[in-house]
Amino acid sequence: MMLPNQMPRLEYGRVVLRAFESRDATLVQSVADDALIPSITTVPSSGTHEDALAFIARQHHRLAAGTGYSFAVTDSVSDVAVGQIGLWLRDIDQGRVTTGYWVAPAHRRRGYVTAALHALATWALELEEVERLQLYVEPWNRGSWQAAERCGFQREGLLRSWQAVGEARRDMFVYSKINESRFSQGPGPAPTPGR
Template sequence: MLPSDMPRLSQGAVVLRAFEDRDVALVQSVADDPLIPLITTVPSSGTRDDALAYIARQHDRLTTGAGYSFAIADLATDRAVGSIGLWLRDVDEGRASTGYWVAPDFRRRGYVATALQALTSWALSLDGIDRVQLYVEPWNEGSWRAAESCAYQREGLLRSWQKIGDERKDMYMYSVLRPKH
């Protein structure tokens, strides 16, 4: 059985925690990012009300069974720098998926790789999840290098896999499997 409460996970200099209203500034800071609002539900408006609605949607993910949406925060300051989720659409098949983003001011500092390692270790410790997968655009070298540093293996290129904005995009598929005993 999957946890019904939002866990707080920490690893290295990162903590994964529930989004809080004080994270509004982070959400607002990525509203004009050229990619984040296209591939997530982050609002492009940048208004406080829309950012608060985004945070409320993140809490709803757990209550609806869609998954766990975490703020990635710096362990020392508890300041949110990004988001990572564990999505459960295919959990009946033993599969979960993940996705993440980090605000531009906090990129290239190891937050994604550390957050992904914490999330992956936790996910594979849960009964019923044998595989965690993620999709990365081929140009996004930072993202796929983070995945590879966490033992995710590239399984192939999915051509025209996902619509982003008005265009269909290719995606690399990565996965990590529960270790066999």
């Protein structure tokens, strides 16, 4: 399956991943004063309806610009948006993509992150261009990295001072999941003898 040029709709368990809609502005506004989300994402900290709609418009532009797929994470029964998950394509030419996600505080600890990450990872690793899916998470964020591990991601190490979060640089665990059917750890080609 090739990279689609339209936003897919992905379903798994209690979640549906879909394109953001204007009615999701309420969700965006609800996390404007969260201690972490606006500092590590493009969610506006203003809390205004206009800025929330501008955020949604930027999410739609990501696909058109070729930078990625930004999904609203919604409850599969109510279709109410509870968070965001993305597939970011900066390194797609190397077969690598990155994911990141957040869920509003009112909806945490209900399995939304695990279900959303499972849906996204399953879809992403079926794409012909994707060999490796990676994510970064701060060591203190146990809920986030445990969700990654439940979805089959493997921790590869600690990246020291990896990312600016707010005004400070933070360490990050790096996790990955690969397309096992296309991965080989066998020896590479034999070196060419020198003269």
